[in-house]
Amino acid sequence: MTQRPTLLSVTDLRVGFPDGPKGRETLHAVRDVSFDLAEGEVLALVGESGAGKSLTARVLLGMAPPAARTSGSVRFRGRELLGASRSGYAGLWGRHVAFVPQDALSVLSPVHTVGDQLAAAVRSVRRTGRAEARAAAVAALDRVGIADAARRAGAYPHEFSGGMRQRAVIAMAMINEPDLVVADEPTTALDPDVQEQVLGLLASLRETTGAALLLVTHDLDVVARHADRVLVLYAGETAEHGPVERVLGRPRAPYTAGLLASLPPGEPTGSRLLPVINGSPPTLREASSSPGCAFAPRCPLAADPCRTRRPTPSEVDAGHLVSCHRLTDVPDVPTCLFQPGGNG
Numbered sequence: 001m002t003q004r005p006t007l008l009s010v011t012d013l014r015v016g017f018p019d020g021p022k023g024r025e026t027l028h029a030v031r032d033v034s035f036d037l038a039e040g041e042v043l044a045l046v047g048e049s050g051a052g053k054s055l056t057a058r059v060l061l062g063m064a065p066p067a068a069r070t071s072g073s074v075r076f077r078g079r080e081l082l083g084a085s086r087s088g089y090a091g092l093w094g095r096h097v098a099f100v101p102q103d104a105l106s107v108l109s110p111v112h113t114v115g116d117q118l119a120a121a122v123r124s125v126r127r128t129g130r131a132e133a134r135a136a137a138v139a140a141l142d143r144v145g146i147a148d149a150a151r152r153a154g155a156y157p158h159e160f161s162g163g164m165r166q167r168a169v170i171a172m173a174m175i176n177e178p179d180l181v182v183a184d185e186p187t188t189a190l191d192p193d194v195q196e197q198v199l200g201l202l203a204s205l206r207e208t209t210g211a212a213l214l215l216v217t218h219d220l221d222v223v224a225r226h227a228d229r230v231l232v233l234y235a236g237e238t239a240e241h242g243p244v245e246r247v248l249g250r251p252r253a254p255y256t257a258g259l260l261a262s263l264p265p266g267e268p269t270g271s272r273l274l275p276v277i278n279g280s281p282p283t284l285r286e287a288s289s290s291p292g293c294a295f296a297p298r299c300p301l302a303a304d305p306c307r308t309r310r311p312t313p314s315e316v317d318a319g320h321l322v323s324c325h326r327l328t329d330v331p332d333v334p335t336c337l338f339q340p341g342g343n344g
């Protein structure tokens with residue numbers, strides 16, 4: 001099988017925020033995250049709230065918070081983006097890189113029709129007349145399954161349902177056939193049936209255009225159905241990274257095993273209690289100050305080295321990376337370590 005060219009390469013990405021007297025200290029929300037994304041590939045970023053998923057995605061897009069301190073490397077087709085000005089991203093946004101947010105209303109203007117906004121997206125990257133841009137907007141709405149697209153193009157966002165707004169945002173993201181789509185929890189606010197429709201639509205459009213997808217999600221079922229590879233983040237660090245079938249089929253990191261154990265079973269088990277990961281993710285200050293593994297306080301396998309040294313990703317199989325000191329002791333992590341209602 002021919003290896004696809006690398007589209008996006010992230011190396012040792014760190015994102016921190018100033019702290020302490022006069023902001024001289026830095027609390028890291030993302031620490032030493034690395035991954036490559038090939039053309040046409042789907043990579044999912046997963047983890048609990050606060051794991052650094054959305055922050056990582058926004059840094060890649062040049063949308064980091066103003067106070068953020070970043071280091072490392074982010075290369076798109078070999079071009080360094082980290083630290084670039086907004087003008088440095090201008091030639092990429094829309095034409096080569098597109099964004100699908102969790103909340104469609106965060107990107108849709110309430111005072112312009114949906115059709116006008118899609119047409120503006122077309123004209124931002126193509127030299128075309130208003131009539132041609134309008135026709136492209138209607139065609140894009142039709143492709144995402146919005147009935148009577150010519151008429152609905154004249155509606156305002158508040159006249160669309162939540163599912164229709166998300167379809168419109170996907171239409172806007174895909175209208176210029178970008179190379180990379182970054183989708184940040186694109187279906188969280190939708191009911192399950194609409195979620196599956198929207199994800200299926202995104203997959204179909206991506207296959208048509210050949211775009212790669214960076215999917216930020218907390219839903220492992222979505223990852224299993226739609227992603228090629230998965231990067232599991234915990235407290236801003238890599239816990240596990242590799243092909244979906246290996247990471248979800250044979251998790252080697254205790255954190256990944258805990259996430260999988262917490263999923264509702266496909267068949268009734270007779271118990272009303274689901275396994276859980278005890279405790280809560282660390283605060284930014286706790287994660288930055290800990291000398292050991294950030295997951296150690298919640299991990300049923302934690303030993304002395306886990307509390308004193310940060311683990312670094314090591315390869316356990318081809319392309320399968322895990323950050324865990326216990327790998328040499330425990331070749332497989334049984335999900336039964338996480339008992340219903342907690343593990344003590």
